Amino acid sequence: MTRRAVRRTPGDTESDKEVHDVENLQYLQAFLDESDENLQTLNELCLRVERGEAQDADFAAMFRAAHTLKGMSATMGFQTMAQVTHRLEDVLGVLRDHPGRATPACVDVLFDGLDVLAALLERIRETGDEQGVTADAQIDGLVRLYDTLSQGDGRASAEVAAGLASSATAVRAEHDGLPAVSDSARAVLAAGQASGMATGWVVLEFDPACVMPAARALLAMRELEQAGTCVQCDPDAERMQRGEISLRVAFLMAFEGDPEPVVRGLGEMPEIARVRYVPWADSAEGGSGVGGDGETTPAAAAGAEPPAATGQGTPAPGGGPAASDGSGHTAETAPAPSARTASGAARAGAARADRTIRVPVERLDTLMNLLSELVIDRNRLATLASSVDRADLRELADHIARVAGELQTAVMSLRMVPIEHLFQRFPRMVRDLARTLGKAIELEMSGLETEFDRTIIDEMGEVLVHLIRNSADHGLEAPAERVAAGKPEAGVIQLRAYPSGQHVFIEVADDGRGIDVERVRRRAVERGLADPVKAAGLSDEEVYEFLFASGFSTAETVSDISGRGVGLDAVRQKVESLGGRVEIESRAGLGTTFRIRLPLTLAMLEALLVETAGHVFAIPLSAVEEVVAATPDNVRMVHGQRVLDDRGRLVPLVEVADWLLGAEREGRWLVICREGARRAAFGVERLLGQREIVQKSLGEYLADVRWFAGAAILGDGGIALIADVHAWMNGALRR
Amino acid sequence: MAERQYILFTVANEQYGVPVEQVQSVERMMPIAHVPRTLPFIRGVINLRGVVTPVIDLRERFGFPPVDADANTRIVIVQVDRFHVGMIVDMVDDVVSIDEAGVEPPPAMVGGVQAEYLHGVARRGEGVLILLNLERVLSHAEERQLREAEKAVRG
Numbered sequence: 001m002t003r004r005a006v007r008r009t010p011g012d013t014e015s016d017k018e019v020h021d022v023e024n025l026q027y028l029q030a031f032l033d034e035s036d037e038n039l040q041t042l043n044e045l046c047l048r049v050e051r052g053e054a055q056d057a058d059f060a061a062m063f064r065a066a067h068t069l070k071g072m073s074a075t076m077g078f079q080t081m082a083q084v085t086h087r088l089e090d091v092l093g094v095l096r097d098h099p100g101r102a103t104p105a106c107v108d109v110l111f112d113g114l115d116v117l118a119a120l121l122e123r124i125r126e127t128g129d130e131q132g133v134t135a136d137a138q139i140d141g142l143v144r145l146y147d148t149l150s151q152g153d154g155r156a157s158a159e160v161a162a163g164l165a166s167s168a169t170a171v172r173a174e175h176d177g178l179p180a181v182s183d184s185a186r187a188v189l190a191a192g193q194a195s196g197m198a199t200g201w202v203v204l205e206f207d208p209a210c211v212m213p214a215a216r217a218l219l220a221m222r223e224l225e226q227a228g229t230c231v232q233c234d235p236d237a238e239r240m241q242r243g244e245i246s247l248r249v250a251f252l253m254a255f256e257g258d259p260e261p262v263v264r265g266l267g268e269m270p271e272i273a274r275v276r277y278v279p280w281a282d283s284a285e286g287g288s289g290v291g292g293d294g295e296t297t298p299a300a301a302a303g304a305e306p307p308a309a310t311g312q313g314t315p316a317p318g319g320g321p322a323a324s325d326g327s328g329h330t331a332e333t334a335p336a337p338s339a340r341t342a343s344g345a346a347r348a349g350a351a352r353a354d355r356t357i358r359v360p361v362e363r364l365d366t367l368m369n370l371l372s373e374l375v376i377d378r379n380r381l382a383t384l385a386s387s388v389d390r391a392d393l394r395e396l397a398d399h400i401a402r403v404a405g406e407l408q409t410a411v412m413s414l415r416m417v418p419i420e421h422l423f424q425r426f427p428r429m430v431r432d433l434a435r436t437l438g439k440a441i442e443l444e445m446s447g448l449e450t451e452f453d454r455t456i457i458d459e460m461g462e463v464l465v466h467l468i469r470n471s472a473d474h475g476l477e478a479p480a481e482r483v484a485a486g487k488p489e490a491g492v493i494q495l496r497a498y499p500s501g502q503h504v505f506i507e508v509a510d511d512g513r514g515i516d517v518e519r520v521r522r523r524a525v526e527r528g529l530a531d532p533v534k535a536a537g538l539s540d541e542e543v544y545e546f547l548f549a550s551g552f553s554t555a556e557t558v559s560d561i562s563g564r565g566v567g568l569d570a571v572r573q574k575v576e577s578l579g580g581r582v583e584i585e586s587r588a589g590l591g592t593t594f595r596i597r598l599p600l601t602l603a604m605l606e607a608l609l610v611e612t613a614g615h616v617f618a619i620p621l622s623a624v625e626e627v628v629a630a631t632p633d634n635v636r637m638v639h640g641q642r643v644l645d646d647r648g649r650l651v652p653l654v655e656v657a658d659w660l661l662g663a664e665r666e667g668r669w670l671v672i673c674r675e676g677a678r679r680a681a682f683g684v685e686r687l688l689g690q691r692e693i694v695q696k697s698l699g700e701y702l703a704d705v706r707w708f709a710g711a712a713i714l715g716d717g718g719i720a721l722i723a724d725v726h727a728w729m730n731g732a733l734r735r
Numbered sequence: 736m737a738e739r740q741y742i743l744f745t746v747a748n749e750q751y752g753v754p755v756e757q758v759q760s761v762e763r764m765m766p767i768a769h770v771p772r773t774l775p776f777i778r779g780v781i782n783l784r785g786v787v788t789p790v791i792d793l794r795e796r797f798g799f800p801p802v803d804a805d806a807n808t809r810i811v812i813v814q815v816d817r818f819h820v821g822m823i824v825d826m827v828d829d830v831v832s833i834d835e836a837g838v839e840p841p842p843a844m845v846g847g848v849q850a851e852y853l854h855g856v857a858r859r860g861e862g863v864l865i866l867l868n869l870e871r872v873l874s875h876a877e878e879r880q881l882r883e884a885e886k887a888v889r890g
Binding site for chain 1: 766768773780781782786817818820
């Protein structure tokens with residue numbers, strides 16, 4: 001127990017570095033996750049403050065979030081983050097007590113602080129440390145804000161008094177007695193001394209600014225335990241564990257060797273103001289007066305402390321911190337600040353009471369993989385059961401199928417997360433965008449409760465950031481232009497999520513100027529993406545496709561907002577890698593909508609199994625519009641190409657055997673696939689039926705294979721390659 | 736001296752060895768689903784106890800003429816770096832210990848296989864054993880090649 005808590009704190013000496021690096025890794029993810037959440041809370045509430053909608057409870061919540069952040073970052077040894085959050089907490093403390101003092105200027109300073117925290121977290125996520133991110137300006141800003149907020153205020157003087165008092169506490173400690181030594185400790189010490197060990201109290205006084213004294217204390221204890229045995233400590237280990245700790249702690253040690261280097265080492269730790277070493281000897285008075293009673297008061301125990309000068313042959317620490325010990329201050333007691341620190345630390349360490357468990361996504365993935373196996377076996381069993389005519393076997397197979405189905409649903413639901421988790425960061429982003437661009441932008445969000453697979457949520461962040469920036473920068477007009485066009489000055493960006501059938505949709509819509517089709521057409525010709533004649537004949541939807549071409553931009557000037565180089569092509573790639581699609585809808589003067597269609601879940605899909613030239617392919621049902629039989633009536637030759645005449649509309653026809661396998665076959669069945677406005681018919685020899693399949697990767701070695709999204713294992717143990725319909729369409733329509 | 740265990744197999748009458756640590760299992764020939772439009776030596780994918788595993792034909796990989804599978808044909812499943820791949824070989828012979836000190840650098844070409852795919856050669860009895868460098872055999876060069884081939888196919 002103690003060990004664990006100790007290891008959570010960082011080691012500051014070289015020898016401990018490796019141990020703590022490894023151990024910290026386990027906590028790092030949890031730290032990052034929780035910090036993200038707290039930061040998110042702070043961002044949301046700051047926005048609320050800015051809008052003047054904040055309640056008193058919101059300020060309290062902000063203070064709590066900052067406090068938790070501070071505690072966790074200090075425990076993890078991230079000093080810069082701890083400093084920023086410490087100052088943030090100071091400011092929020094004042095605001096909590098005086099909500100009326102919040103001003104727009106103060107929100108800006110808070111946001112600056114939150115931004116640097118986000119940058120620090122990002123840095124920590126990537127490299128494991130905070131190097132390279134400086135927060136001095138933000139810390140200064142927060143300190144100044146704190147000064148301003150607490151000016152001419154009783155509270156400020158109270159703080160100052162508290163500060164003075166806490167240093168007074170530290171001073172007092174020198175003259176204060178040390179705790180009584182318990183009988184058992186006494187016995188251990190005596191035995192230690194008999195075998196030549198040095199025994200004595202190590203007294204640490206923390207810097208009053210120390211953010212997490214409990215963590216420091218436990219860390220110091222670990223240092224000491226490297227050098228000997230800690231026989232007793234004050235406060236006792238349990239209280240220390242709970243964070244009930246003042247600015248002074250004392251450890252009664254039996255050292256294996258010379259205590260001096262250890263004591264000096266502790267003196268060099270950050271946040272430790274002073275270290276004293278007081279050799280212990282079982283004096284006569286200890287034996288008679290105090291020894292019999294372990295509960296003696298500190299005052300009484302003072303008598304048990306031998307003067308450092310007597311030393312009894314134990315080497316007194318030379319120079320170092322102990323040398324400064326000696327001046328005779330008098331001091332009053334001031335328990336207030338230490339009590340405050342204690343309760344704060346205890347709260348930070350307290351377990352969350354809500355009934356949820358945080359589980360690494362990897363573990364869910366393992367569960368999913370096992371389940372995939374089960375689903376495959378279920379299908380095989382069903383095949384077997386139907387070939388062997390036994391009612392009981394069929395019944396059993398049915399039951400297993402049902403249970404497996406329910407299990408599947410249950411596991412899937414574990415992976416589902418409301419999109420709110422993703423959306424909640426955008427109000428802040430849009431606010432900043434609006435300021436940078438000098439536009440008034442309102443963000444409307446809907447469908448926050450729509451659930452998405454966790455993996456999708458993680459992956460979509462970047463995509464949405466890009467689309468929202470794109471809408472804010474290119475979609476929405478400047479305020480003057482809007483007014484001139486008879487629109488409200490403030491532009492609206494809508495972020496919508498909704499499920500529909502086997503898909504979930506996310507839309508980013510603006511009420512801006514719409515896409516200038518002619519300009520895109522011109523750019524496409526300029527860039528050589530299409531010849532002028534062909535470009536002129538393209539429909540609007542087809543022209544929008546050019547926007548997704550690599551590096552395509554119609555912006556006259558490159559702005560910082562939508563970035564350079566990263567274009568909509570990156571958006572499309574990302575979405576497609578998840579098995580989704582992006583569509584654009586735009587009306588001149590009325591606005592543009594980007595619609596992202598994503599599979600409800602990643603791994604399972606309904607597919608149509610087809611066979612041609614001995615190959616079995618699975619075509620995701622989501623892409624299949626309909627299947628028709630090829631007849632002399634509906635298949636025609638146009639310009640030497642076979643096309644499907646679908647009730648008067650011509651659809652390009654691709655013979656899969658010929659196109660993919662170079663085999664001469666004419667398929668009896670035509671599978672009509674649709675993607676956006678495009679349609680294509682794929683000729684295959686046989687239809688094997690519709691199945692629920694588990695999508696498996698083809699493996700890293702075949703990661704570059706173009707035409708297939710993966711493979712599925714069929715009920716008979718065979719393999720069907722899963723068609724990447726988008727790639728198939730592109731391949732087919734290019735011909 | 737450091738000894739390393741190797742699994743020996745035969746491809747086109749030459750004996751090759753790969754370190755046992757890289758070999759996951761040795762499988763009998765099984766149905767392979769062909770993956771269209773890949774390089775000729777990539778035979779396709781197999782269902783290896785529920786895991787879709789790519790399979791390459793070492794004969795073709797090294798430029799030897801293909802032969803039909805027979806009762807001796809085996810698929811050696813290896814895991815090298817990120818790649819989990821099956822390699823079709825004519826037969827699997829033995830597991831032997833080879834003293835690393837006795838491994839000589841490969842000549843430019845051994846039995847038609849370029850030195851870049853080889854870790855070295857070791858004398859064994861009257862014969863020579865060719866130790867493969869699987870990292871190279873399955874390397875990124877492959878992916879590039881694959882992409883080029885794709886381009887060529889697509890024109």
